[in-house]
Amino acid sequence: MLIRALIVLLVVLNLGVGAWWISRPAAQPPALPEQPAGVARLQLLSERETTAEATPPAPAPAVAPASTEAAPAPVVAAVVAAKCFSIGPFDSDVAATAAAARIAAQATRVRPREVAGQQASGYNVLLPPLADRAAAQALAQRIGAAGFDDFLVINGGEQANGIALGRYRSREGAERRQAALKAAGFDAQLQAIGNEGPSRWWLDIAAAEGVAVSRLRSLAAAPKSQSLDCAVLR
Numbered sequence: 001m002l003i004r005a006l007i008v009l010l011v012v013l014n015l016g017v018g019a020w021w022i023s024r025p026a027a028q029p030p031a032l033p034e035q036p037a038g039v040a041r042l043q044l045l046s047e048r049e050t051t052a053e054a055t056p057p058a059p060a061p062a063v064a065p066a067s068t069e070a071a072p073a074p075v076v077a078a079v080v081a082a083k084c085f086s087i088g089p090f091d092s093d094v095a096a097t098a099a100a101a102r103i104a105a106q107a108t109r110v111r112p113r114e115v116a117g118q119q120a121s122g123y124n125v126l127l128p129p130l131a132d133r134a135a136a137q138a139l140a141q142r143i144g145a146a147g148f149d150d151f152l153v154i155n156g157g158e159q160a161n162g163i164a165l166g167r168y169r170s171r172e173g174a175e176r177r178q179a180a181l182k183a184a185g186f187d188a189q190l191q192a193i194g195n196e197g198p199s200r201w202w203l204d205i206a207a208a209e210g211v212a213v214s215r216l217r218s219l220a221a222a223p224k225s226q227s228l229d230c231a232v233l234r
Contacts, residue, residue, distance in 0.1 A: 082108055082206050082207065082208060082209065082230060083206075083207060083208075083209055083211075083230070084204070084205065084206045084207075084227075084228040084229065084230040084232070084233055085205055085207075085213055085225055085226060085227050085228050086113070086202045086203060086204050086205065086225065086226045086227075086228050087099075087202065087203050087205065087213075087216060087217045087220055087222035087224065087225045087226075088200065088201060088202035088203055088222050088223075088224060089115070089200035089201060089202055089222075089223070089224065090200065090201040090202070090203075090222070091198070091200065091201075092201065093112065093114070093201055095201070096112040096201035096202070096203060097112060099203060099219075099220035099221060099222065100112060100203055100220075102219050102220055103203075103205070103216045103219045103220050106207065106211055106215070106216055106219065107205045107206065107207045107211070107216065108206045108207055108208065109205065109206040109233055110203055110204070110205050111203070111204045111205075111233065112201055112202070112203055112204075113201065113202050113203070113204050114199050114200075114201050115199065115200050115201070115202060116199050117196065117197030117198045117199050117200065118195055118196060118197035119196065120171075120192035120193055120194045120195065120196040121193050121194040122167055122168065122169050122192075122193040122194070123167070123168045123169075123170075123171055123173075123174035123190055123191065123192055123193060124164065124166075124167050124168075124174075124190070124191045124193060125164075125165040125166045125167075125168070125174050125177045125178050125181070125188050125189070125190055125191075126154075126159065126162055126163060126164050126165055126188065126189055126191060127139065127162055127163040127165065127186065127187065127188060127189070128159075128162055128187075128189060129154075129159055129160055129161045129162040130161045130162070131161070132161060133153065133161055135161070136153045136154075136161040136162070136163060137153060139163060140152075140153050140163055143163065143165075143181075143186060146184045146185075146186075147184075148165070148180075148181065148184070150165070150166050151163055151164065151165050151166075152164045165177065165181060165188055167193075171190075174190050175190065178190050202226075203220060203222070204228055204232065204233055205228075206230060206233050213225050
């Protein structure tokens, strides 16, 4: 009986202590020390975020309404129309260059242009006729001894007793043959087959619309003028 009474007493005491612990008032935090004058109080990051949320955002500055008036369009300078033509012909590059200098101030652009003359159908390389056939035969033997081939003593016609040294379709090939023979001491000549005209020069010109073609032709001493597509001069 005594042990049972002790157990009941311990249970009652534990229940009493538990009830007191639950119903006791919350402990008060210790008071903060007095803040010195002129010194800002430290603030936790969580307190700063709470303060920022509580502060209403500053109103956005008013934006002036966009102007509905269109900006003035840039002024575009008027482009003076040009016309193009060619004047000539001139006998040489020197004459064309001098004419271009005389009209340079009156034109927007001046460009000399060479036009090839009429081409011959072929070219003969030959030595002119000698006094008689014996002299021609002796000279032919000297040409062969110098290492040349493709030569022939001419029997008749205006070039009788002359020596033919080759026929070429292009002037360049004939001139190479002529130069080789002259280097060996033989006075070879070049003769065109058919008509061959010299090169001529024209001036291609771009000028303002108000410039007279006849005036430029007169300044350049050019006998003729021709129309020209301006795209050629670009």
